[in-house]
Amino acid sequence: MLASRSGRDGRSASNRLSSAPITISALAIALTLLAPAFAAGADEVHPLRLCADPTNLPFSSDNPATPGLYLEVGQALGKALGRPVVYDWYKSYFGKRTVRVTLLGKQCDAMVGLTPSTDFMGPAVIFSKPILKEGYALVTAKGRKIASLADLKPLRVAVQYQSTPQNLLAQRDEIQKVTVLSPDEGMKALDQGKADVAFIWGPVAGWLNKTEYGGKYDIQSVEGEGLLWPVAIGFAKASTExxxxxxxxxxxxxxxxxxxxxxYGLPADTPVKLTALQRPLVRLAAADVPAPQVVVDAGAPQPPLTAAIIKSRANDSEAVTSGRETFNGTCAHCHGPDAVQSERHIDLRRLKLKYADDVRDVYWKTVHQGRPAKGMPAWKEVFDDKQLDDVYAYLMTVQTPGN
Ligand code: HEC
Incomplete structure (x- = not known):
């Protein structure tokens, strides 16, 4: 989990990106010039460079008064290792993309707050032992205990769009859902009496409860599939030492x-176990951020992973498989998991119908340059052409027939 409150600052991440090569080459030149002077002191202490989001409380912030839990962990680490800490600030955007650009791009040595899992960018990222658990929580008026899903029955429950709680409750018609886009909105719905319970991301709920609501709510952590996960410190693969x-x-x-x-108000109670999911969720990325960037259609049902779909994937080429992985890890945040999207103008299954022979040209131009004014980021600094080609190969396997 790359903890982000909303991921709404994507634009500045890409601006940062485009200026990065200049900084790096300037630095490289400076280092080359300085090399002889440094060579003398081989034991010289290198600062520990941490990647951190300046606007991601309760985890990190560039405000020295409240640096956030991850930064304070980083400071303590630096102290224990006898190294000063410096930060490479980035804005959380999409988990994998951020990690690719910062940690794997060698702009920093470590990143606090990643979920140690092998499906998070495969073997490119290695992890410390877990330091914490983070997950969803039920926020209620003081004294209202919720011990099972059945206790939610007569209640209106605020759930975050495309979150595990939303999926968990989707098939339970007896529970009334109020869809919200962020933990902040969930807390507001509760506070304004539009919901009786907010089933939202715990750390942010705890932080808001402490800082904005004077601690007036109870926060009950929950556990279960996709509801609670360990958090560790991530490093690039080569940094085993x-x-x-x-x-x-x-x-x-x-x-x-x-x-x-x-x-920082993080829930520290013992999590209550909620009933497991009825069907496995298609996990987009271990770093999935509770609130999506663009909301397209909160009512769109997600297709189950049927046996037929799984079978049909068995013969996919390597390009298509890798393209699907890139797509579901990054593009799906806006274009829908597996490109299933009910809003027509961003339904990428309609590319061929729409552009016929020009489809490849339109694809390349759009993914390279983006359409920043319309909310489509440029990807050429993030993915190489092979990766974008694989995504194209994947998209061609899901086109709506009719052309
Ligand atoms: C932050 C949200 C977002 C993400 C992430 C995103 N897109 Fe888009 N994309 C959009 C929007 C919005 C449009 C429609 C722009 C417009 O109205 O012209 C779009 C349009 C497109 C189009 C043109 C569609 C058409 O019908 O003309 C393509 C192709 C595309 N995106 C590919 C991708 C790929 C590939 C990725 C992942 C590498 C991706 N997008 C990630 C938001 C996003």
Missing amino acids: LRDQVDAVLPQVEALLPELSAK
Whole structure:
């Protein structure tokens, strides 16, 4: 989980991106010039460079008064390792993309707050031991205990669009859902009496409860498939030495966690186990962010992964498989998982119908340059042409017939 409150700052991430090569080459030149001077002190202490989002409380912020839990963990790590800490600021956008650009782009050494899983960018990222668990929580008026899904029955429950709680409750008609786009909106719905319970992302609920609502709500953590996950520190694959050093000093850092969790309002209760999902969810990315960037159609049903679909994928070429992975990890946030999208103008299954022989040209131009004014980012700095070609190969396998 790359914790982000909303991911709404994508535009600045891409601006940052386009200026990055200049910074790097300038730095490279400076380092080359300085090299002889440095060569003398081989033991010189290198700062620990952390990637951090400046606007992602309770986790990180560039406000020194409230640096956030992850930054304070980073500071403690730096101290334990005897290295000063410096930050590479980025704005959370899409999990994998951010990691590719920052951690794997060698702009920083470590990133606090990633979910250690093998399906998160495969072997490119390695992890420390988990430091925390984060997940969804039920926010209620004080004293209202919810021990099972059945307790939600007579209640109006605010759920985040495209979140595990929304999926979990989707098939339970007896529970009234109020769809919200962010934890902030969920808390507001509760506060304005539009919902009785907010089933939203716990850390942000806790932070808002503490800072904006004077602690007036109870926050009950939950566990179950896709509801609670471990969080660790991520490193690029080659950094095994640093990872091992971090693991070795981790107990010192962990000792600070109860105090830090309290400071930032993170739920620290024992999670209640909720009934497992009725059908497995198609997971887009381990880093899935609770609130999507663009809301297209909150009512659009997600297609189940049927046996026929799974079988039909068995013969996919490597390009199509890798294209689907890129698509579902990045593009699906706006264009829908597996390109299933009910809003026509961003339904990429209609590309061929729409553009016929020009489809490839339109695709390349659009993905390379984006249509920034219309909300479609440019991707040429993020993915290489092979990757974009694979996405194209994948999209061609899902085109709506009729042309
Ligand atoms: C932040 C949301 C967002 C993301 C992420 C995104 N797109 Fe888009 N995309 C849009 C929007 C909005 C449009 C429609 C722009 C318009 O109105 O012209 C669009 C349009 C397109 C089009 C042209 C569609 C047409 O009918 O003309 C293509 C092709 C496309 N996107 C491909 C991609 C690919 C491939 C990715 C992933 C690498 C991606 N998009 C990621 C928002 C997004």
